[in-house]
Amino acid sequence: MKKRSKASPLLFILISLLLVAVSALFLFNWESYLKKGLDLEGGVYVLLEATPTEDAETDYDSIERAMTIIRNRIDELGVVEPILQREGDNRIRIELPGIEDQTQAMEVIGRTALLTFVSPEGDILLTGTDLKTAHFTRGQYNEPMVSLEFDAEGKDKFAQATEQYLGNIIAIFLDDDLVSAPVVQNVISDGNAVITGISSAEEASTIALMLRSGALPVQLVELETRSVGPTLGEDSLRLSFTAGIIGLFIVMAFMAYYYRFAGLIADISLTVYLALIFLILAGFNATITLPGIAGLILSIGMAVDANVLIYERIKEELQNGKTIFSAINTGFDRAFRAILDANITTVIAALVLFIVASGPVRGFAVVLLVGILSSVITAILLTRYLLRLAARSRLIKNAAYLGFKEVHHDQV
Numbered sequence: 001m002k003k004r005s006k007a008s009p010l011l012f013i014l015i016s017l018l019l020v021a022v023s024a025l026f027l028f029n030w031e032s033y034l035k036k037g038l039d040l041e042g043g044v045y046v047l048l049e050a051t052p053t054e055d056a057e058t059d060y061d062s063i064e065r066a067m068t069i070i071r072n073r074i075d076e077l078g079v080v081e082p083i084l085q086r087e088g089d090n091r092i093r094i095e096l097p098g099i100e101d102q103t104q105a106m107e108v109i110g111r112t113a114l115l116t117f118v119s120p121e122g123d124i125l126l127t128g129t130d131l132k133t134a135h136f137t138r139g140q141y142n143e144p145m146v147s148l149e150f151d152a153e154g155k156d157k158f159a160q161a162t163e164q165y166l167g168n169i170i171a172i173f174l175d176d177d178l179v180s181a182p183v184v185q186n187v188i189s190d191g192n193a194v195i196t197g198i199s200s201a202e203e204a205s206t207i208a209l210m211l212r213s214g215a216l217p218v219q220l221v222e223l224e225t226r227s228v229g230p231t232l233g234e235d236s237l238r239l240s241f242t243a244g245i246i247g248l249f250i251v252m253a254f255m256a257y258y259y260r261f262a263g264l265i266a267d268i269s270l271t272v273y274l275a276l277i278f279l280i281l282a283g284f285n286a287t288i289t290l291p292g293i294a295g296l297i298l299s300i301g302m303a304v305d306a307n308v309l310i311y312e313r314i315k316e317e318l319q320n321g322k323t324i325f326s327a328i329n330t331g332f333d334r335a336f337r338a339i340l341d342a343n344i345t346t347v348i349a350a351l352v353l354f355i356v357a358s359g360p361v362r363g364f365a366v367v368l369l370v371g372i373l374s375s376v377i378t379a380i381l382l383t384r385y386l387l388r389l390a391a392r393s394r395l396i397k398n399a400a401y402l403g404f405k406e407v408h409h410d411q412v
Contacts, residue, residue, distance in 0.1 A: 130154025299371020
């Protein structure tokens with residue numbers, strides 16, 4: 001019979017230490033490369049519903065245009081990694097991590113911001129669609145204003161309007177609110193105008209921001225708005241991770257006690273498994289949330305279950321008289337089908353959740369799917385490699401090192 005090539009015990013030790021060290025370093029610094037969701041970071045949650053008006057219907061395109069405009073407004077607010085998703089046919093869910101001012105958030109994202117210039121007889125002369133850009137500025141006496149610049153067509157319209165209504169008032173409305181009613185003192189042909197009468201610099205900046213992004217094509221009704229304080233988010237994160245770490249250490253201690261050396265190898269694979277999940281989530285630019293952490297904890301149990309299936313199959317092979325090395329190979333082959341069947345059913349359930357659900361439930365489904373993939377990789381590939389390496393290194397001297405008793409053979 002061809003003898004198995006031996007390996008140095010030092011090689012197994014070095015590989016194991018390297019895997020644990022790199023994985024631990026990656027896990028301890030997860031906040032530097034993974035985004036935290038609203039429930040962990042704190043911020044503002046908004047749920048809007050589009051309602052039809054006389055001028056606009058809430059069709060698919062109008063909702064998509066509204067989302068684009070809201071996204072542009074949010075980007076100008078400087079919010080880091082906001083979440084903007086469509087829910088159903090006519091609802092928009094918005095999460096703004098790190099934002100504490102709920103009033104400011106709603107003023108920016110929910111206001112229609114329809115700009116109109118109206119003649120003394122009530123005719124609309126220009127609208128926000130004629131604008132090229134808008135900026136916050138200050139006047140001669142340091143008063144806040146909004147500087148407007150019209151596009152080529154708007155420039156001509158404004159020149160004609162100021163010429164026609166010279167000496168009269170042209171009222172400027174934002175939605176239904178009168179923001180300025182200046183008297184036209186001369187013909188303005190350069191396409192520039194200002195909105196005065198604004199109470200504060202913050203309001204002027206907000207108006208300029210909304211005008212730059214354009215008017216919303218539909219009317220949005222605020223269904224729900226709530227703030228999540230950063231302290232509450234930190235507490236949720238601390239408690240959930242504390243629970244997860246305690247559970248993880250209990251599982252790892254049980255594996256090491258019950259399966260001895262094989263349990264230690266399972267613990268090494270479990271550490272790598274967690275780092276692999278975080279690596280994949282970071283690669284997908286995912287956001288970690290409380291439901292996501294729940295999915296992570298659930299997937300840990302599934303990863304351990306895969307190792308238990310493998311070790312019990314190895315135990316059966318040892319009891320049938322096979323050598324340790326042969327039992328490891330056969331045990332993995334026999335366990336693979338059971339692991340695959342169990343994971344396929346969970347994958348189907350997670351995919352259904354991802355397709356039909358939204359928001360945090362989708363986050364749970366994503367983490368669960370990533371966890372299943374990672375558990376198969378680490379259980380089938382990494383645990384097998386480490387067990388075979390330990391057997392060839394003579395670190396597993398007999399079946400007792402695997403936590404098994406009453407077997408017929410103990411040779412490698």
